[in-house]
Amino acid sequence: MKCAVCARQAKGLGYFNPRLPRSDPRRYSDRWVFCSMRCQNAFSKLMSRLAQFQEDAVIDPSDMEIAAMRSALGPLGEYVASIGMDRPLADYGKDEVLRLVEVVVDAYQAHMLAEHERMAERDRAFFEQRASRQASAATGGDHHRTPF
Template sequence: MKCWICSRSARGFGHSDTRYAPTDPRHYPIDWVFCSRRCQEAFHTLYGSWRAVREGDIDRKEVLMIDPSEIEQASMRKCLRAFGEAGSAIGFDKPLGQYTEAEALHVVDAIVTCYTEAMVEHHEATKYPPVRGMAPTPDPLAVPFADMASEAPWEEATR
């Protein structure tokens, strides 16, 4: 099973529904599993806020978001290219409010797909600890536009 937060392989962290006994017909198995304590705590923070808003315990209409980590921010920066490509396919002169549903979904799909792939790529790259005596591999998310120099014609004019 995959982690509910980051889609990595789950590693023994989970959530048990202890409201009802296993023999009670209202009891059902919950498949909320997580790869780490950090993901589990993030999920329960968001879930707790959602329940408090839903039950009216808090006088808010929105659920709080947790602050993104450096990895998540780097993944967001990596999505700028996908956003630009989707926007250029639609046309930059068209205001966002005039996008059709299909155009808006195209932009959202491009960004979400790129973000998910960047997070999975980072987690796969850091899944194993570095080997002692070997130089660490560079973080692929550290410089998101490093491979863009060949695609930037305006850069060549200034050289």
């Protein structure tokens, strides 16, 4: 199983959607497994964001995956240049091939994790802003209401 955020080997950290009832099969997915608490947290923040804004589907996971692949091109080019741009792949030693794979996978994972964290951070800032706007707009009366 691969981590749903960064595609590293998952370590049995799962996730369920607390907004859905226990009887709903969509509450769980065996694709929601993670390599670390960091990825699990990033994902659960993203899921709560999606639940709040299901109508504006701004996040397309496949777009994110494509962007993560693109982010590997720079490091890939640098590595190939460092060992000789004119060498055919068939001439690469095993260590060089493994290093090539590592360069790509590292860049991919770093991009996926950073994107998830960036989205979670942006949403946190959005909700805090909205909460403080509502708090300052509220004059008397309504203080017990939650901002959401």
